[in-house]
Amino acid sequence: MSSPTASLRRFRTRSELDRYLEASQIRERAIERSNDVIGTYNDLKLRIFSKHPELFPEEIYNMETFRWSFGILFSRLVRLPSMDGKVALVPWADMLNHSCEVETYLDYDKSSEGIVFTTDRQYQPGEQVFISYGKKSNGELLLSYGFVPKEGTNPSDSAELSLSLKKSDKCYKEKLDALKKYGLSGSQCFPLQVTGWPVEMMAYAYLVVSPPSMLQQFDEMAAVASNKTGAKKNIRYPEIDEQAFQFILDTCEASIAKYTKFLQASGSMDLDVTSPKQLNRRLFLKQLAVDLCNSERRILYRTQYILRRRLRDIRSGELKALRLFDGVRNWFK
Numbered sequence: 001m002s003s004p005t006a007s008l009r010r011f012r013t014r015s016e017l018d019r020y021l022e023a024s025q026i027r028e029r030a031i032e033r034s035n036d037v038i039g040t041y042n043d044l045k046l047r048i049f050s051k052h053p054e055l056f057p058e059e060i061y062n063m064e065t066f067r068w069s070f071g072i073l074f075s076r077l078v079r080l081p082s083m084d085g086k087v088a089l090v091p092w093a094d095m096l097n098h099s100c101e102v103e104t105y106l107d108y109d110k111s112s113e114g115i116v117f118t119t120d121r122q123y124q125p126g127e128q129v130f131i132s133y134g135k136k137s138n139g140e141l142l143l144s145y146g147f148v149p150k151e152g153t154n155p156s157d158s159a160e161l162s163l164s165l166k167k168s169d170k171c172y173k174e175k176l177d178a179l180k181k182y183g184l185s186g187s188q189c190f191p192l193q194v195t196g197w198p199v200e201m202m203a204y205a206y207l208v209v210s211p212p213s214m215l216q217q218f219d220e221m222a223a224v225a226s227n228k229t230g231a232k233k234n235i236r237y238p239e240i241d242e243q244a245f246q247f248i249l250d251t252c253e254a255s256i257a258k259y260t261k262f263l264q265a266s267g268s269m270d271l272d273v274t275s276p277k278q279l280n281r282r283l284f285l286k287q288l289a290v291d292l293c294n295s296e297r298r299i300l301y302r303t304q305y306i307l308r309r310r311l312r313d314i315r316s317g318e319l320k321a322l323r324l325f326d327g328v329r330n331w332f333k
Ligand SMILES: C[S@@+](CC[C@H](N)C(=O)[O-])C[C@H]1O[C@@H](n2cnc3c(N)ncnc32)[C@H](O)[C@@H]1O
Pocket: 006, 075, 076, 093, 094, 095, 096, 097, 098, 099, 144, 145, 146, 147, 148
């Protein structure tokens, strides 16, 4: 199941997105999705609604009802694997809640010509049966379905880290050209998980920190960063490993600081209410934002730990090599 607009049922306006999701890259995704829905509506209005007002009156076919319908439809439709991922609305199935821990699924069954729900184990009468909405991060679940699973319970959770070329880089233009050639830009987001980061991110970091003497490798780095070269290549440039890890660590720590600032400020966030109903809604949105930030910051902390250990290993390796070199030199004296 996927929903491009359910989040917009939670965070209705741009100012709500800016206020509650300011620390998370999910804010950018939400803005993109919102723009997609607005674009689709405007396109339909131009090509169909405005040409047949008797069939599509403005009181019904307006932006607000369009967004609502999209949200309802996409948070309830089911993808059917055996029918090439075709989507369907299945009345009873839309009552199933999501759990990150189950592998139950819905699919079309040829012999019974119906949709069958397959469970992963036996359930007792009265026990709640869950389904998986797919291997999605907490941010994606918030955007698509309007909830955030409990921290640490989602094995597919990820947090996006944005890396950027340095404007002061002597080879800024050459690096940007290499990135553009593979459809990338001077600033790219990559998903981090508690288990590590993608090779694309490492390649991007190599490119950012590489000196002018590595100009010949810029193309290869950009190609791997884009994952457009077909097979994934696990490139390594040991001579700039330390700078690349340090660069990712600095970016990661700047991001952690942003989350921490938001989480600290959220305690005294001005909810600016005029009615109890509004207060409840804003408290709910704040809690969703806090839950999301905590789960994303947890992944960043883990990344920070892995990076610090890598850097420590590199530096202690260098130190050992230096001591060995000094030892040999002294021996020859
Ligand atoms: C397909 S419907 C599931 C049925 C829904 N609970 C209902 O009563 O209509 C999807 C919606 O259920 C809610 N939901 C599903 N799983 C959830 C979970 N694990 N925690 C909180 N809310 C959940 C979200 O609001 C989501 O947009």
